Amino acid sequence: MINVAVMGYGTVGSGVVEVLRTNGELINERAQDVINVKYVLDLRDFPGDPVEEILTHDFETIVNDAEVDIVVETMGGIEPAYTFVKRCLEAGKNVATSNKALVAKHGAELLEIARDRSINFMFEASVGGGIPIIRALNSSLTADRIDEVTGILNGTTNYMLTKMFFESADYDEVLKEAQEKGYAERNPEADVEGHDACRKIAILTSLIAGQHVDFETIHTEGITKITTEDMKYAKTMDMAIKLLASSKREGESFSAIVAPMLLSKNHPLCNVNDVFNAIFVRGNMLGDAMFYGSGAGKLPTASAVVADVVDAAKHLHRTVVTRWESNTLELVPNADAKRRFFVRIHGEESVLKSRVDEVFGQVEFVKADDVEGEFAVITGEMTEAEYAQKAEEMPEVVKMIRMAD
Amino acid sequence: MINVAVMGYGTVGSGVVEVLRTNGELINERAQDVINVKYVLDLRDFPGDPVEEILTHDFETIVNDAEVDIVVETMGGIEPAYTFVKRCLEAGKNVATSNKALVAKHGAELLEIARDRSINFMFEASVGGGIPIIRALNSSLTADRIDEVTGILNGTTNYMLTKMFFESADYDEVLKEAQEKGYAERNPEADVEGHDACRKIAILTSLIAGQHVDFETIHTEGITKITTEDMKYAKTMDMAIKLLASSKREGESFSAIVAPMLLSKNHPLCNVNDVFNAIFVRGNMLGDAMFYGSGAGKLPTASAVVADVVDAAKHLHRTVVTRWESNTLELVPNADAKRRFFVRIHGEESVLKSRVDEVFGQVEFVKADDVEGEFAVITGEMTEAEYAQKAEEMPEVVKMIRMAD
Numbered sequence: 001m002i003n004v005a006v007m008g009y010g011t012v013g014s015g016v017v018e019v020l021r022t023n024g025e026l027i028n029e030r031a032q033d034v035i036n037v038k039y040v041l042d043l044r045d046f047p048g049d050p051v052e053e054i055l056t057h058d059f060e061t062i063v064n065d066a067e068v069d070i071v072v073e074t075m076g077g078i079e080p081a082y083t084f085v086k087r088c089l090e091a092g093k094n095v096a097t098s099n100k101a102l103v104a105k106h107g108a109e110l111l112e113i114a115r116d117r118s119i120n121f122m123f124e125a126s127v128g129g130g131i132p133i134i135r136a137l138n139s140s141l142t143a144d145r146i147d148e149v150t151g152i153l154n155g156t157t158n159y160m161l162t163k164m165f166f167e168s169a170d171y172d173e174v175l176k177e178a179q180e181k182g183y184a185e186r187n188p189e190a191d192v193e194g195h196d197a198c199r200k201i202a203i204l205t206s207l208i209a210g211q212h213v214d215f216e217t218i219h220t221e222g223i224t225k226i227t228t229e230d231m232k233y234a235k236t237m238d239m240a241i242k243l244l245a246s247s248k249r250e251g252e253s254f255s256a257i258v259a260p261m262l263l264s265k266n267h268p269l270c271n272v273n274d275v276f277n278a279i280f281v282r283g284n285m286l287g288d289a290m291f292y293g294s295g296a297g298k299l300p301t302a303s304a305v306v307a308d309v310v311d312a313a314k315h316l317h318r319t320v321v322t323r324w325e326s327n328t329l330e331l332v333p334n335a336d337a338k339r340r341f342f343v344r345i346h347g348e349e350s351v352l353k354s355r356v357d358e359v360f361g362q363v364e365f366v367k368a369d370d371v372e373g374e375f376a377v378i379t380g381e382m383t384e385a386e387y388a389q390k391a392e393e394m395p396e397v398v399k400m401i402r403m404a405d
Numbered sequence: 406m407i408n409v410a411v412m413g414y415g416t417v418g419s420g421v422v423e424v425l426r427t428n429g430e431l432i433n434e435r436a437q438d439v440i441n442v443k444y445v446l447d448l449r450d451f452p453g454d455p456v457e458e459i460l461t462h463d464f465e466t467i468v469n470d471a472e473v474d475i476v477v478e479t480m481g482g483i484e485p486a487y488t489f490v491k492r493c494l495e496a497g498k499n500v501a502t503s504n505k506a507l508v509a510k511h512g513a514e515l516l517e518i519a520r521d522r523s524i525n526f527m528f529e530a531s532v533g534g535g536i537p538i539i540r541a542l543n544s545s546l547t548a549d550r551i552d553e554v555t556g557i558l559n560g561t562t563n564y565m566l567t568k569m570f571f572e573s574a575d576y577d578e579v580l581k582e583a584q585e586k587g588y589a590e591r592n593p594e595a596d597v598e599g600h601d602a603c604r605k606i607a608i609l610t611s612l613i614a615g616q617h618v619d620f621e622t623i624h625t626e627g628i629t630k631i632t633t634e635d636m637k638y639a640k641t642m643d644m645a646i647k648l649l650a651s652s653k654r655e656g657e658s659f660s661a662i663v664a665p666m667l668l669s670k671n672h673p674l675c676n677v678n679d680v681f682n683a684i685f686v687r688g689n690m691l692g693d694a695m696f697y698g699s700g701a702g703k704l705p706t707a708s709a710v711v712a713d714v715v716d717a718a719k720h721l722h723r724t725v726v727t728r729w730e731s732n733t734l735e736l737v738p739n740a741d742a743k744r745r746f747f748v749r750i751h752g753e754e755s756v757l758k759s760r761v762d763e764v765f766g767q768v769e770f771v772k773a774d775d776v777e778g779e780f781a782v783i784t785g786e787m788t789e790a791e792y793a794q795k796a797e798e799m800p801e802v803v804k805m806i807r808m809a810d
Binding site (some may be wrong): 019022023026027029030031032124130131132135136139140141142143144145268271283284285286287288289290291292293294297299300302303304305306307309310311314321323 | 424427428431432434435436437529535536537540541544545546547548549550673676688689690691692693694695696697698699702704705707708709710711712714715716719726728
C-alpha cells in the first residue's frame with residue numbers, strides 16, 4: 001500500500017480525492033499497488049464530508065509520518081506551500097503539485113532536493129491542467145532538441161478572446177460574463193494581465209532549456225487593451241487574436257514573451273477556442289506537434305495530479321529524469337526579438353502612405369470594412385527595439401499587435 | 406554504454422541513425438548513458454554510407470551478441486520481423502519497433518514475453534508517427550478511464566481529403582498527385598481502403614481496453630467512394646469529411662470503426678489538414694484532449710523510435726507498465742453501433758419528402774447549392790442495422806456517410 005497525503009482541500013485537492021475514489025481500481029492496477037489517501041490537510045473543517053475522518057489541521061502529522069510516501073500539494077501560492085513541500089522532500093517523501101507559482105519560483109531547487117534523495121518532485125498539473133505536456137517534454141520527446149514551445153496557457157483569457165471574436169462583444173462585457181460564469185476571478189489581474197501564462201511559459205522554458213528561467217524577466221502583456229476594432233481587423237485578415245506564451249530557441253538561449261498575437265488560420269493554435277488550452281511544440285526531428293485539452297477545471301487538473309501520483313508510485317525511490325538545473329538562463333532581451341508587427345494608424349492611407357513607407361519600409365496595407373478613420377499595416381521582420389523607434393516617429397500609431405509566425 | 410542494433414535500414418531505420426547522430430549529446434544526457442549503434446542489419450549493401458562499417462547481413466550476429474541491449478525493428482511487415490523480434494526478446498533484449506502490422510497482430514504476445522523477462526517491447530512509432538500517443542495512454546493519462554479514442558491516423562488519405570475539400574479536386578486526380586509527391590504508394594490500397602488506420606486503431610483500442618483487439622473484426626471502409634459532390638454537401642453544412650478511426654466504450658466493451666465521417670467545425674479533429682495526424686481522447690476525468698503532429702515521415706517517425714530507445718535505456722531491466730493482455734476482447738458488432746447518418750437521395754425533395762419521413766423518421770433536410778437532381782438528409786440516431794434496413798426500403802438512396810458526434 002502506498003500512502004498519500006493531500007495538502008489543501010480546495011477545488012483541485014477535493015478533485016484529487018474524487019479522481020482516486022472514482023477510478024481507484026484502474027489507478028491501483030496502473031500503479032501496481034494500492035493508493036490510499038491517509039491524510040487530508042486543511043485549516044477548515046468539512047463536517048459530513050467523507051474526508052472528515054482523515055482530516056488534519058497539523059502539517060507535522062504528515063511530515064512526521066514515515067508511512068506517507070507521496071504528498072500532494074494543492075494549496076496554491078508560495079507560502080506555506082514552499083516550506084511544506086521542501087520539508088516533505090527533505091523527509092524523503094515524493095511530492096506532486098498543481099502549484100504553478102511554486103514551481104516557477106522554486107522548481108529547480110525542489111527538483112534538486114528530490115534528486116539528492118532519489119525521490120520525485122512532479123508538477124504535471126501546473127501547466128495546461130489536464131494536458132500531459134510536462135511528461136511529454138520530460139519523457140516522450142526525448143529524441144528532439146525542442147526549438148519552440150508556444151501555448152495558449154490561460155483558459156480565462158482564451159474564453160474572453162473567443163467571445164470577443166465570434167460575438168463582437170467588448171472587453172468589459174466579456175470580462176463580466178466570464179466572472180459570472182466563474183471562469184474569471186473577481187480580481188482578474190493574474191489572468192488578464194498575463195501573469196498566470198507567464199509563470200507557465202517560464203516552467204516550460206526551464207524544461208526545454210534545462211536551466212532555470214526567471215519568470216520576472218519574461219516580457220508580459222495581457223489582453224486588457226484588445227478591442228472590438230482589433231477583432232474586426234483580425235477577421236478581415238482571416239486571423240485570430242490569442243494570448244500566446246511563447247519561447248523560441250535563439251542560439252544557446254531563448255526568446256520568451258507573453259502577449260496577445262495575431263495568428264493565421266493555418267496555425268494549429270488558431271482554432272483553439274473557449275476555455276481550452278493548447279501547447280504547440282516544434283522539435284528539430286519531430287517537426288510540429290500540438291497538445292490540446294482542458295487547461296483548468298477541478299477534474300482535469302486533478303487527473304494530472306493523480307497521474308503524477310501514479311508515476312511517483314512507480315518510481316518511489318528512483319528519480320525520473322527532469323532536466324532543470326538551478327543556474328539561471330539569461331533570456332534574449334525582448335528588445336532584440338525579431339518579428340513582424342501589425343500596426344493600426346490614425347488617418348487616411350492615401351495621405352500617410354509615403355510617410356508609412358519611409359518609416360516602416362516595405363509593409364502590407366490592411367483596411368477593415370467597418371473601422372473608420374484609420375488603416376493598418378503589417379511590417380516586415382524587425383526587432384522590437386527597431387519597431388519601438390519607428391513607432392515613435394509616427395505619432396499616428398494607435399495600436400500595435402505582434403504577429404505570430 | 407548501451408548498444409543498439411537497428412534492423413532494417415530503409416526510411417525509418419536510416420532516420421533512427423540520423424536522429425541519434427544529430428541529437429546524440431542531448432539523447433545521451435536524457436538516457437543517462439551513451440547510446441551506441443553497434444549494428445545495422447539489412448540485406449542490401451550501402452557503399453560509402455557511414456553505416457557501412459557496422460552493417461551486417463546476418464541476424465544471428467545481433468541476437469547472439471550479449472552486448473546488444475536494445476534492438477530497433479524498422480523492417481516492416483510480419484515476417485521476418487516477428488521471428489526476429491521474438492527471438493531478440495527471448496534473448497533478453499529490449500525492442501523498439503515502428504511496425505504497426507507486427508504490433509497489431511502480435512503485440513500482446515510480444516509484451517508478455519518482455520514482461521516475463523523484465524524487459525520492454527515498445528512501439529510509440531507504430532501509431533501517429535511522431536505524436537507521442539502510446540506513451541500518453543500508457544504513462545500520462547493514468548488517472549482516467551479512457552472512454553473514446555478517435556483519430557486521423559493516416560496522412561495519405563488526410564492529404565487527399567484536404568485537397569478534395571479545399572480545391573474541389575476529384576479522387577483520381579488527388580490520388581495521382583499524392584503518388585507523384587510520394588505521399589501515396591503506387592499500390593495505395595493499404596492507405597485508401599483504411600487498412601493502415603485499422604491496424605492503428607486496433608493498437609490504440611487494445612491499450613485503452615487492456616485486452617487484445619483483433620483488427621480483422623473492425624468494420625473498415627476507405628475513402629475511394631468519396632466524391633466532389635460529398636465535399637459540396639460537407640461545405641454546405643460547414644463540416645469536413647475525414648477518414649476517422651474510432652473506438653468508443655460501450656459498457657464493458659468497445660465499438661470500433663474505420664470510415665470516412667462528417668465532422669462539425671467545432672470538433673478539434675475538423676481542422677487537422679494535409680498529411681497531419683491527430684488523436685482525440687476522451688477521459689472520464691480529463692474530459693477532451695487531442696494530440697496533433699506528423700503522422701509519418703522519416704524523421705518524425707524516427708524521433709518516436711529513438712524516444713523508445715531512451716525510455717528502454719532508462720528501464721533496461723524493468724518493464725514499463727503496458728496494459729494489453731492476450732485475451733481477445735469481443736467488440737460490439739458494428740450492426741449494433743448507434744449513430745446518425747448523412748444520406749444522399751436521388752430525386753426531388755418535394756416529391757419524396759413524405760416517403761423519407763415514413764422510412765427514416767425525423768430527419769434534417771440538406772440542399773447543396775450546386776448538386777442537382779438530388780437532396781440529402783441527416784437522420785436521427787439509430788443502429789447501423791436499422792439504417793441498413795431503412796436504406797433498403799428506399800432505392801433512391803445514392804450515398805451514406807456516417808456522422809461523427
